[in-house]
Amino acid sequence: MTAMGTGRGTAGMPPPVPVYARPARRSPAWTRFTGALLVVLSLISALTCRYVFATWLPSDVERYRDYLAAEPCPAHTTAAEREDCLRAVPFTVVDTEVKSAGKSSKYEATLHGAPFWNGTVAFGNPGPLLEQLRPGDRVTGTVWRGDIVVVGKGSVRQSTSEEPRDEPQMAAAIGTFTGMLAVLGLGFGVRRLAGSHGRDPFTWRTLGKPLFITMVVVCAVVGFTALRLDSPWWVVPAISVPAVSVPAMAYAAWLFYRYRRHRWPAARS
DSSP states (O other): OTTTSOOGGGGGGGOOOOGGGGOSSSSHHHHHHHHHHHHHHHHHHHHHHHIIIIIIIIHHHHHHHHHHHHOBOOOSSSHHHTTTTEEEEEEEEEEEEEOOOOOGGGGEEEEEEETTEEEEOSSSSSSSTTTOTTTOOOOEEEETTEEEEEEETTEEEOTTTOOOOOOHHHHHHHHHHHHHHHHHHHHHHHHHHHHSSOOOOIIIIIHHHHHHHHHHHHHHHHHHHHHHTTTOTTTTHHHHIIIHHHHHHHHHHHHHHHHHHHHHHHHHH
């Protein structure tokens, strides 16, 4: 018969011990190796963040502005001048592929325009023109800086995937996420290098993964919302970091701290 008040479970078994309270199964060398790996990955994330905000995003913004300012090519232009103006080129449709299957969706048209260009043009969706095209149809492609940015037939026109778009908000969301990921990876990496062997509740499994998921959701939601509202790209890091991500991550950390106060002392005893 089990004694009353002993704090033991059914049939004399001890209460379950949280995962973080169990003895470490990894050697100190392995722990420090994973810590160093996290630090390296955080540096890669930091470099990615710098690339997004210093190169990718400014380049996309400038390219979109140049595209808006481009005008139809005059009758007589040099090869260099044709790169920055909008040139209408006739093409013949060779084949089309309209495949709607989630992530594997494909919307393409194979065009023949020799001697200028032969190849496949990708679209973001099937309409309004692509789904109507048939082999042998004659279309007009608008060419800018060597890319077919618009395909038209009669009064129907459809932008291709190469057309510059005013969508810097999503690039800013990616840059913000990689920057926050660098901070998160550096924190857990340094903790492991300092000798934490996973015996406390503040491990990747108990705290890092929820914070990672929080960052992904927050950056995606803020970026998409800013895109839909046509907000400036700088709104994404300005809102997602101090106004949303940091409070959300702090709240998640506080929840795990409360969990630690109630479970960690009991597990140690």
